[in-house]
Amino acid sequence: MSIRNKLTLQFALIAAAILLMASFFIYFLSARYRQEEFYERLHNKAQSTARLLIEVNEVDHDLLKIIDKNTVSLPSEQIVIFNYLNEEIYNSAEINKLIISEALLDAIRIRQELRFRQDQKEFLGILYADALNRFVVIASATDVYGLRKLNNLRLVLLSVFAGSTLLMVAGGWIFSKQALQPITHVIGQVDQISGSNLHARVDEGNGQDEIAYLSKTFNKMLNRVESAFHTQKSFVANASHELRTPLTAITGQIEVALLKPRKDEEYRSVLCSVLEDIRQLTHLSNNLLELAHVDPHTHHIPLTPLRIDELVLHSRQELMQRKPHYSIHIQYLNFPEEEAGLLVLGNEPLLKSAIINIMDNASKFSDGKPVEVSLTFSRQYATLTVADQGIGIGEEEVAQIFEPLYRASNAITFQGHGLGLSLAGKILSLHRAQIRIQSKLNEGTQLTVELPVLA
Numbered sequence: 001m002s003i004r005n006k007l008t009l010q011f012a013l014i015a016a017a018i019l020l021m022a023s024f025f026i027y028f029l030s031a032r033y034r035q036e037e038f039y040e041r042l043h044n045k046a047q048s049t050a051r052l053l054i055e056v057n058e059v060d061h062d063l064l065k066i067i068d069k070n071t072v073s074l075p076s077e078q079i080v081i082f083n084y085l086n087e088e089i090y091n092s093a094e095i096n097k098l099i100i101s102e103a104l105l106d107a108i109r110i111r112q113e114l115r116f117r118q119d120q121k122e123f124l125g126i127l128y129a130d131a132l133n134r135f136v137v138i139a140s141a142t143d144v145y146g147l148r149k150l151n152n153l154r155l156v157l158l159s160v161f162a163g164s165t166l167l168m169v170a171g172g173w174i175f176s177k178q179a180l181q182p183i184t185h186v187i188g189q190v191d192q193i194s195g196s197n198l199h200a201r202v203d204e205g206n207g208q209d210e211i212a213y214l215s216k217t218f219n220k221m222l223n224r225v226e227s228a229f230h231t232q233k234s235f236v237a238n239a240s241h242e243l244r245t246p247l248t249a250i251t252g253q254i255e256v257a258l259l260k261p262r263k264d265e266e267y268r269s270v271l272c273s274v275l276e277d278i279r280q281l282t283h284l285s286n287n288l289l290e291l292a293h294v295d296p297h298t299h300h301i302p303l304t305p306l307r308i309d310e311l312v313l314h315s316r317q318e319l320m321q322r323k324p325h326y327s328i329h330i331q332y333l334n335f336p337e338e339e340a341g342l343l344v345l346g347n348e349p350l351l352k353s354a355i356i357n358i359m360d361n362a363s364k365f366s367d368g369k370p371v372e373v374s375l376t377f378s379r380q381y382a383t384l385t386v387a388d389q390g391i392g393i394g395e396e397e398v399a400q401i402f403e404p405l406y407r408a409s410n411a412i413t414f415q416g417h418g419l420g421l422s423l424a425g426k427i428l429s430l431h432r433a434q435i436r437i438q439s440k441l442n443e444g445t446q447l448t449v450e451l452p453v454l455a
Contacts, residue, residue, distance in 0.1 A: 107125060203215065
């Protein structure tokens, strides 16, 4: 069912329910008013008849009947009076059609007033007492006019309910169309957005209602999608370029080697060069796969308490084994007295990979100058600072160095693929670390990482 149909149905049902309850309330009050008014008339008739018969000495049984016949009476009216011995002393009707039991008379004496019905006829029994005797007076009649009015009211209410329900359905249909018009407009605009025009945005209207909020949220999503789209496009282009370079070199070397017969030494030299290119290609492929597998939004990597001081030291040792010509100095500041102040929650292989990449990146661009690594402890954070004396990064390029395959304009001549810091950034995001970078061209770069400690 469409939203418009649901809104129409809900609007009609709510309005119909309110109207039905109002109609029932009106009918209930009218029926109660008719009943009270009719029984009041019966009570007055019973009181006046009993008073004339019992208290007025000049009025006897026969005279009272003559008076009843010549006064305005209710439809099917009948008045019956009983004395304390349950003997009928007066009956306004020629033929007694009432069936009155002694139990009923006793109930009237106890309750002093009793209402009951027999078919369409309504009865009122009251206790009438004078100075010496107690009489039971039963007045009965049929409220023909009151019931007719009540039936007419019921018919009117049902007709009004049926007609109003139809009008409410029609009104709800029109109302839902107007209410959903802004959404329809948004849908039309969204439908026009594709991969070729991701820069387009949805009209935010007055900027105050829920539709405007929906449009703003959708535009924010489009901003993220556009950014991700361009990043992916740039990533694919850069990855293709990085993969093509060693493949082109391998192809060229093999083609040159096959142009003419060569000595074994020459073939060996070509194979060694090709092997080096293949190793670079394998390293690049592994980095790309590792980068793809590290998702900053995942929550499924195992995290355990780690001593950050030992992790930094082991990372330096592992990097120095690979590249012994690097110069990396480590110092510890504000070393905590308890071991708990050294613990961070992390994944050891991933966190070690991130620290190695940061140290490797700093050493690579320092041109043989030493890299200073410091680890400072506070009550909340373990702060790792890696400072080099290398070529630095331009101020406008600092924000882009964590993008995959991005290389600063002054780093093109250095060997690498621009994946190390990108991978490190993703890993550190998984560990809820905060990263800050300060850099000046031709002076060096300082990268600071704050990891929350468990203590």
